[in-house]
Amino acid sequence: xxxxxxxxxxxxxxxxxxxxxxxxxxxxxxxxxxxxxxxxxxxxxxxxxxxxxxxxxxxxxxxxxxxxxxxxxxxxxxxxxxxxxxxxxxxxxxxxxxxxxxxxxxxxxxxxxxxxxxxxxxxxxxxxxxxxxxxxxxxxxxxxxxxxxxxxxxxxxxxxxxxxxxxxxxxxxxxxxxxxxxxxxxxxxxxxxxxxxxxxxxxxxxxxxxxxxxxxxxxxxxxxxxxxxxxxxxxxxxxxxxxxxxxxxxxxxxxxxxxxxxxxxxxxxxxxxxxxxxxxxxxxxxxxxxxxxxxxxxxxxxxxxxxxxxxxxxxxxxxxxxxxxxxxxxxxxxxxxxxxxxxxxxxxxxxxxxxxxxxxxxxxxxxxxxxxxxxxxxxxxxxxxxxxxxxxxxxxxxxxxxxxxxxxxxxxxxxxxxxxxxxxxxxxxxxxxxxxxxxxxxxxxxxxxxxxxxxxxxxxxxxxxxxxxxxxxxxxxxxxxxxxxxxxxxxxxxxxxxxxxxxxxxxxxxxxxxxxxxxxxxxxxxxxxxxxxxxxxxxxxxxxxxxxxxxxxxxxxxxxxxxxxxxxxxxxxxxxxxxxxxxxxxxxxxxxxxxxxxxxxxxxxxxxxxxxxxxxxxxxxxxxxxxxxxxxxxxxxxxxxxxxxxxxxxxxxxxxxxxxxxxxxxxxxxxxxxxxxxxxxxxxxxxxxxxxxxxxxxxxxxxxxxxxxxxxxxxxxxxxxxxxxxxxxxxxxxxxxxxxxxxx
Numbered sequence: 001x002x003x004x005x006x007x008x009x010x011x012x013x014x015x016x017x018x019x020x021x022x023x024x025x026x027x028x029x030x031x032x033x034x035x036x037x038x039x040x041x042x043x044x045x046x047x048x049x050x051x052x053x054x055x056x057x058x059x060x061x062x063x064x065x066x067x068x069x070x071x072x073x074x075x076x077x078x079x080x081x082x083x084x085x086x087x088x089x090x091x092x093x094x095x096x097x098x099x100x101x102x103x104x105x106x107x108x109x110x111x112x113x114x115x116x117x118x119x120x121x122x123x124x125x126x127x128x129x130x131x132x133x134x135x136x137x138x139x140x141x142x143x144x145x146x147x148x149x150x151x152x153x154x155x156x157x158x159x160x161x162x163x164x165x166x167x168x169x170x171x172x173x174x175x176x177x178x179x180x181x182x183x184x185x186x187x188x189x190x191x192x193x194x195x196x197x198x199x200x201x202x203x204x205x206x207x208x209x210x211x212x213x214x215x216x217x218x219x220x221x222x223x224x225x226x227x228x229x230x231x232x233x234x235x236x237x238x239x240x241x242x243x244x245x246x247x248x249x250x251x252x253x254x255x256x257x258x259x260x261x262x263x264x265x266x267x268x269x270x271x272x273x274x275x276x277x278x279x280x281x282x283x284x285x286x287x288x289x290x291x292x293x294x295x296x297x298x299x300x301x302x303x304x305x306x307x308x309x310x311x312x313x314x315x316x317x318x319x320x321x322x323x324x325x326x327x328x329x330x331x332x333x334x335x336x337x338x339x340x341x342x343x344x345x346x347x348x349x350x351x352x353x354x355x356x357x358x359x360x361x362x363x364x365x366x367x368x369x370x371x372x373x374x375x376x377x378x379x380x381x382x383x384x385x386x387x388x389x390x391x392x393x394x395x396x397x398x399x400x401x402x403x404x405x406x407x408x409x410x411x412x413x414x415x416x417x418x419x420x421x422x423x424x425x426x427x428x429x430x431x432x433x434x435x436x437x438x439x440x441x442x443x444x445x446x447x448x449x450x451x452x453x454x455x456x457x458x459x460x461x462x463x464x465x466x467x468x469x470x471x472x473x474x475x476x477x478x479x480x481x482x483x484x485x486x487x488x489x490x491x492x493x494x495x496x497x498x499x500x501x502x503x504x505x506x507x508x509x510x511x512x513x514x515x516x517x518x519x520x521x522x523x524x525x526x527x528x529x530x531x532x533x534x535x536x537x538x539x540x541x542x543x544x545x546x547x548x549x550x551x552x553x554x555x556x557x558x559x560x561x562x563x564x565x566x567x568x569x570x571x572x573x574x575x576x577x578x579x580x581x582x583x584x585x586x587x588x589x590x591x592x593x594x595x596x597x598x599x600x601x602x603x604x605x606x607x608x609x610x611x612x613x614x615x616x617x618x619x620x621x622x623x624x625x626x627x628x629x630x631x632x633x634x635x636x637x638x639x640x641x642x643x644x645x646x647x648x649x650x651x652x653x654x655x656x657x658x659x660x661x662x663x664x665x666x667x668x669x670x671x672x673x674x675x676x677x678x679x680x681x682x683x684x685x686x687x688x689x690x691x692x693x694x695x696x697x698x699x700x701x702x703x704x705x706x707x708x709x710x711x712x713x714x715x716x717x718x719x720x721x722x723x724x725x726x727x728x729x730x731x732x733x734x735x736x737x738x739x740x741x742x743x744x
Contacts (some may be wrong), residue, residue: 007347042094049073049298054094054105063093066119069297071307074317074354075223079119093121098134105559106131109140114157129149134180134384137193144169151181153195157553163196173210173218178219180232182206187218187232200232209248213295217253217274221245225275227252241269241278242401247293249300257282257300257311259293268311281311319357322346325367326628330413331618332373336626339368345395347379350515352626356464358395370424372413380437382410386426390437401440412506412561414455421460425453432462432487442489447480456535461485463536465507465517475500479517481536490613496530496539499523505560505574513540516593525549526577527560529593546578563619566687566712568592573617573627586617601627621683622713623672669730675742680716682728684737687712693733698725718743 019411043053049072066079095104096111105113105122109130115122128154131141138155139325151163151170166184172194173180179194180187185205188197208222220226225238250256255557258269258278265286266679273275285306292303299307305318314378322344329338336348336355343361345368350708362368366383379391381398389398416420422433423443430453445451449467456463462484470477479498482490495554500525509515517530517539527545532538560574572595577598584669601617617627659730669684682693688709695704695716703721706714716728721743730737 008323017340020088023587042092043303044095044097045291045294046097049294051294051303053102054093054095066095069318069636071301072298074350096131096134096138096139099136102157102473104134104139105359111157125158127157129154131157132170133174135190140172140179140181140194144301151183151197153193155193155195158567161195163194165388167585168207170609171208171210174214175212178212178215180210180212182208182210182220189232204232206236211248213250213252217250219248219250219256219275221248227275229274238275241271241280242267245400247297248511249293251295251300255310257293257295257449270311272310279310283311283313284315284360285314297715309373317354318354319355319727322357322359327367327369328371328412329616329618329626330372331620331629332375333470334503335373335376337369337371337373337381341367343368343383345379345381347370347373347394349376351620351624360395360479362389363399363400370413372415372417374422375417378415378437380422382413382424382426384409386410386424386429386431388424388440388724390429398653401433401437401548404429411452416455416460417457418460421455421462423453423455423462425451431486432721434460434486437501443484443487444490446490446492448484449476450504452507454507454509454515456509458512463507463509463515464490465504465536467498467504476502478531479519479539483536491726493535494532494537494539496541502528506562508562508564510564510567518560518562518572520547520560522678525578527572527587529570529572531593532583543596545572545575545587545596548576548578548581557672561616561618563617564621565619569617569622569712571617571622572596588622601625623681634675669728669737670743671728675744676718677744678717678719680718681713682716684712684730688714689732691730694731695721695728696727696729698727 010357028182031364041408042663043051045051051069051071053069055065055067068079084660094106095103096106102116103119104111110127111129111131112123112127113122113124131139133140138152138153140153140419143150143152143311148165148167149170150165153161153163154160154456164183168184169183177191179190180469181197182188183197185204185207186202187200187204189200190197203623204227206220206222211219211221215227216231218232220227224238227238228234228713229234241258242262245258246261247259248256251571254272254274256275260269268284269278269280270281285302294301294303298312299309301307302314303459305316306314306409307317308314323340323342325341326338327340329336334351336352337345338348338355339345343365344357345362346355346357348356351500362381364383364387366385366387368381368383370382371380377392381389384407385404386402387404388401390401391398406428411425412425413422413424415505420434422437424431424440430445430451431440432443443453443462443464445464445466447466447468449469451466453462453463453464455461458728463481464484467476467477467480468480470474472538474550475502476498478495480495481493483493484490484612498519498605499521501521503522505518505520505527507515507517511535511536515532515536519528519530520526521528525547527547528541530539543734560572563571565571570589571586574583575585575587576583577585584601586599586601587598588595591744617625619625620726671680671682688711691709693706693709693714694702695715697703703726704716723743725740727743728739728741
């Protein structure tokens, strides 16, 4: 019998897994939820790994946004709408979701706002039923009439039908397929979302809060712990490990955690054998009264931010921002560093989806104005004085490298490809290291005025650019470029004529020969782009970009950054849109700076109070970035007010908050826009190196094939594809990456 090729077997397996999985589409992100962790709104656990949280942002006095946290991936999302949310402040609201699109905003216990499109729009209503939760089929709740409780069910949140009446408070708990309740001391179960219930075992009297980690394993938290492994048919009574049970959560059929008090000093009890024995831990973090113990698929959580596997140790995976002003945010591969006022800093190891903030500051406590990760084990921070600190333990301890008594105002760190050469650009003095940050020396730049530096990536040569001021007026006449192989001696290598009204913005090199230099003409506010192809021996002004006439910072030259991708993509942030005088824009060129496209940053929700202008953008790729936003673009007033993340890696639906591909495999393959009607861009870490790219439909038919692809990103023309769902496979060095997209 003829054997099938191994690749066909892999293809069939991938298509099979693809058909069984759910589709998730990429959307923009939003303001970082860690800035709003202490919101008073109640959370709702949609499934084991998705939490919905009403938020107040932009210093709002009302709840005007909804955050979604995925506990498994530790990612957050920020649901936006065309018109602002405005939920009442009288009682903390709660978001109850029936499915990925349909949900209710519960205020004072009643469903007062309803949506059927994931809160892009909502309708208001008046309800008299207290909502307890939702199943995939509808909502369930109760009404209290002088101590008589009537259970209700609604498939749409508007029309409610009575189910049964009890003299006892009705507790509810749901699994993936069932809803359980205790009715007149008897357990009842519903397999239709809560519209009707049947009694399970009328001989066993039960009362108290229910926990249902799965369809068959049930716990009832009452005067004693009641346990059932057969969906309530038989029960076992177990003693509690403490007489003061405050909260309880069940991770699965056998792991249980109990907290014995709500006071700041707490004790946790953990069992991994369904309550037969317990281990005591006194390591719970101190928090506040609205905390709640919940469970995800992998950990216990003390909402809104702490997690633990068993209670022995706790991690604050959603630590709040330590200071109101982040001054710098930089990207090194997947590592994001943010430096803050008063010497605070934070880091993210997953492209900014969540940050870790330590309570300690860098030494001296001056504003941390520049930050950069050399790698996962070496972080750099420079304070307002230009004093440089390194950390090899992710900010737990810092080693001071330079000393300064004046405000040098750091602008950015630049690293060579091998990380042996590092230069810190400041408005004042500049520093250089030629031994991988072991020591730094002052960079001996020539002439007066502001300077800016970059590095020849391969050789590690520092390129310094500064103004030439000619007599008799000593006004700016040219930009002079110097090369430094050591901090002390610079060699003049070239120059270019300058206008007297130009100001340095940024300089960046793609390789040892090709580089871009950015200035702004203060006379007409144009952004001028220069380019070299011979390492700054000769430099040419290739284009100018009109900029807003107002709201551009005059404090310093920090406003504006160059980012280079591949052989021809140049991104400039900070140039703004002159048509409407707004700075929520960046410019992108895909032909080496000859032509530019204006792109708007989708802030989604911020107002002037929190910030509605770009302060700085750092790009992961051409379309995903993390940035700082400001209210007034004024270095002396408010450098920046918050962080904003736009990424093509997560979506606004609770299922889509998971990665588009399995992040635990090699499938770091992303595609956008998704859905698409014409071109589809695909990217993966490391780019494409002699890759084969194929597109299949759901029947396994090959619809697209391209061999020997070597590029950073790749674009597929989908115009001839029929409407439907498709699978992308990328083969490279005996490995396979896959993703999926929709042709609309």
